[in-house]
Amino acid sequence: MIKITELNKTYNKGKSTEFHALKGLDFTVNDGEMVAIIGKSGAGKSTLLHILGAIDDYDGGEYKLVSDTEIEVGKLNQKKLAEFRNAHVGIVLQDFALVEGYSVIENVMIPLRFSKRKKSEYKPRAMEALKHVGMDDLAKKDVNKLSGGQKQRVAIARAIVNDPDFILADEPTGALDTETTGQIMSVFKELNEKGKTIIVVTHDPQVAEQCERVIEISDGKIVG
Ligand SMILES: Nc1ncnc2c1ncn2[C@@H]1O[C@H](COP(=O)(O)OP(=O)(O)OP(=O)(O)O)[C@@H](O)[C@H]1O
Ligand SMILES: [Mg+2]
Numbered sequence: 001m002i003k004i005t006e007l008n009k010t011y012n013k014g015k016s017t018e019f020h021a022l023k024g025l026d027f028t029v030n031d032g033e034m035v036a037i038i039g040k041s042g043a044g045k046s047t048l049l050h051i052l053g054a055i056d057d058y059d060g061g062e063y064k065l066v067s068d069t070e071i072e073v074g075k076l077n078q079k080k081l082a083e084f085r086n087a088h089v090g091i092v093l094q095d096f097a098l099v100e101g102y103s104v105i106e107n108v109m110i111p112l113r114f115s116k117r118k119k120s121e122y123k124p125r126a127m128e129a130l131k132h133v134g135m136d137d138l139a140k141k142d143v144n145k146l147s148g149g150q151k152q153r154v155a156i157a158r159a160i161v162n163d164p165d166f167i168l169a170d171e172p173t174g175a176l177d178t179e180t181t182g183q184i185m186s187v188f189k190e191l192n193e194k195g196k197t198i199i200v201v202t203h204d205p206q207v208a209e210q211c212e213r214v215i216e217i218s219d220g221k222i223v224g
Contacts, residue, residue, distance in 0.1 A: 001028055001029065001030050001031055001065075001066045001067070002028060002029040002052065002063075002064075002065060002066075002166065002197075003028050003062070003063075003064040003065075003066055004025055004026060004027050004028065004061070004062070004063055004064075005026055005061050005062045005064075006024050006025075006026060006060060006061035006062070007022055007024065007025040007026075007048075007051070007058055007060070007061040007062070007063060008020075008022055008023060008024055008025075008058060008059055008060030008061050009021045009022040009044075009047055009048075009051060009056075009058045009059060009060075009220075010059055013059065020220060021044045021047045021220050022044050022047055022048060022051075022058070022220045023219070023220040023221050024060075024061065024221070025048065025061070025217075025220075025221070025222055026222070027215060027222060029166070029197060029199060030197075031067075031165075031195075031197055032192070032195055032196075032197055033197055033198075033212060033213060034188070034189070034192040034197075034198045034200075034210075034211045034212050034213075035198070035199050035200070035211055035212070035213045035214070035215060036199075036200050036201075036202055036207065036208040036210075036211035036213070036214045036215070037049070037199060037200070037201045037202070037214075037215050037216075037217060038201075038202060038203070038208050038214055038215070038216050038217070039216055039217035039218055039223075040218065041203075043217045043218050043219060043220070044217050044219075044220045045170075045201040045217055046170055046201065048201075048217065049168050049170050049199070049201050051063060051073075052089075052168055052199065053085065053089050053091050053168050054073055054076075054081050054084050054085050054089060055085070055091075057074065058074060062074065065084075065088060065165065067165070071084065071088075082114075086111065086114050086115055086162060087115075087162070087164070088164055088165045088166070089164050089165070089166065089167075089168060090111075090158075090159030090160050090161075090162070090164040090166070090167045090168070091159055091167075091168050091169075091170075092152070092155050092156055092159050092167065092168070092169040092170070092172045093155070093169075093170050093171075093172070094170060094171040094172065094174040094175055095175060096148075096151040096152055096154070096155045096175075097155065098143045098151055098154060098155060098158075099143070100143065100144055101142070101144070102142075102143060103139070103140050103141060103142055103143065104130065104135060104138050104139050104140065104141050104142075104143055104146070104154050105123070105126050105127070105130065105139040105140065107143055107154055107155075107158055108126040108129055108130060108154060108157045108158045108161050109122045109123070109125075109126045109161070110158060111158060111161055111162050112125060112126070112161060112162065115162050117162075125161055126139075126157070126161055127139060129157040129158070129160050129161040130154075130157045132156075132157065132160060132187075132190070132191065132194075133153040133154070133156050133157045133187050134153065134187075135150065135153045135154055135157060138150065147180075148175055148176050148180060149176055149180035149183055149184060152172060152173075152176065152180075152184050153184070153187060155172075156172075156184075156187055156188070156191075160191065160196070165197060166196070166197035166198065166199060167188075167191070167196055167197070167198045167199070168199050168201075169188070169198070169199070169200045169201065170201045171201060171202060171203065171204075172184060172188075172200060172202075172207075173185065173202070173204060173207055174202075174203070174204075178206065181204065181206060181207065182206070185206075185207060185210045188200065188210075189210060198211075
């Protein structure tokens with residue numbers, strides 16, 4: 001379970017450009033939920049997602065991941081933060097962020113290189129992840145030669161290959177047409193039905209309505 005209490009984030013603290021982006025957020029996300037985070041541009045959605053992904057810090061409140069043990073993310077040092085990201089979080093972004101010139105399977109194996117898993121596990125795990133997104137047939141293809149929807153499937157496979165506790169997606173369908181958006185949302189829903197916790201930031205009502213619960217943010221606060 002993700003437990004967020006009184007979460008605050010201020011950019012450029014103490015400078016003339018200081019900006020209070022998150023103003024005391026409180027919410028929880030239970031294991032196995034599929035949640036959408038919506039709100040206008042500048043509301044703080046990506047800021048929140050980056051904090052949940054432990055790729056940005058916060059300066060007030062608490063972010064805890066509660067399972068058998070309890071981790072307070074704000075108390076981790078740099079090394080532990082990297083371990084946290086690798087073990088617990090899978091991230092999917094709007095622009096896919098694949099490594100050009102690598103094949104599909106090579107892209108999916110990248111997170112495994114930073115894990116503690118044996119080398120002999122890399123290929124079978126990557127193929128398993130690709131099966132989940134229906135891309136195992138194209139494992140050897142160069143990612144440059146894929147369509148947008150196929151690229152996003154590969155990015156999702158890369159996000160799940162380490163079996164994270166939850167998947168974070170920031171506008172994962174923002175660069176896709178309506179039909180492909182529907183296909184990508186089906187992939188997320190299937191993963192969710194298999195038990196994955198998924199948090200999707202989106203502008204798109206078509207995406208939000210696929211989620212069990214919607215959290216609306218406005219001006220750094222939860223409004224619905
Ligand atoms: N590195 C930064 N330094 C200063 N201000 C920032 C920084 N990053 C974001 N902000 C500000 O914080 C606010 C929230 O930004 P954020 O990117 O979280 O919005 P968002 O809800 O994701 O918007 P969008 O829908 O356009 O992606 C914005 O006003 C933005 O200008
Ligand atoms: Mg954003």
